[in-house]
Amino acid sequence: MEPQLTDIEIRVLGSLMEKSMATPEYYPLSLNGLVNACNQKSSRQPVVAYDEATVETALAGLKDKQLVWQSTATRVARFEEGFCKARNLINREAALLAVLMLRGPQTPGELRGRAERLHAFASLDEVQETLTGLTEAGLATRLARQPGSKEARYAHLLGGEAPAGNEEDAQPAAVRNPASPPADRLAELEAEVAALREELARLRAEFHAFRDQF
Numbered sequence: 001m002e003p004q005l006t007d008i009e010i011r012v013l014g015s016l017m018e019k020s021m022a023t024p025e026y027y028p029l030s031l032n033g034l035v036n037a038c039n040q041k042s043s044r045q046p047v048v049a050y051d052e053a054t055v056e057t058a059l060a061g062l063k064d065k066q067l068v069w070q071s072t073a074t075r076v077a078r079f080e081e082g083f084c085k086a087r088n089l090i091n092r093e094a095a096l097l098a099v100l101m102l103r104g105p106q107t108p109g110e111l112r113g114r115a116e117r118l119h120a121f122a123s124l125d126e127v128q129e130t131l132t133g134l135t136e137a138g139l140a141t142r143l144a145r146q147p148g149s150k151e152a153r154y155a156h157l158l159g160g161e162a163p164a165g166n167e168e169d170a171q172p173a174a175v176r177n178p179a180s181p182p183a184d185r186l187a188e189l190e191a192e193v194a195a196l197r198e199e200l201a202r203l204r205a206e207f208h209a210f211r212d213q214f
Contacts, residue, residue: 010158010159011102016079029078038050068082069081092121095115115127131154139158
């Protein structure tokens, strides 16, 4: 039986899963990097504003469940998820599950587009096949089709039950903000710049520590 996670634990774990695939060069994440990943304004629903103490509490719960590991190999503690390996998830399964964890219930078509930077699905059939596998594994479920919708939505089950849909999902496609994709990309670039600055600061600290030894 899958452990039931809190909403904050789901956001933390989902962010680690996403970054391991989207920006592996900056992974594992430091606490600061993980807080930024959780609080992204793009590719997140709902948008949150967690502080370090909130994320640390969620990390403690995830470590107790053996879903997250902490590395102390560097001067700054870094965190990585162990969920995918423990559940033998392949990349396409991890990609869809991470997007569900970070953005709530979605249709297969929405999932294919939003998971593109994590895994390039060859077709909608591949998305559907992957969702079927996650459903059979008890990690996801198919929701009832909404009135006026051509596709049923899927949701993860890591919280013990399917989360409620968000306002964006409930809106017809025609009234959604057409500027969302560019805004998402801009926010992603800002997050990458923040990660680069963090990495530069870490390298500088390690250089000064090395220099002080002589």
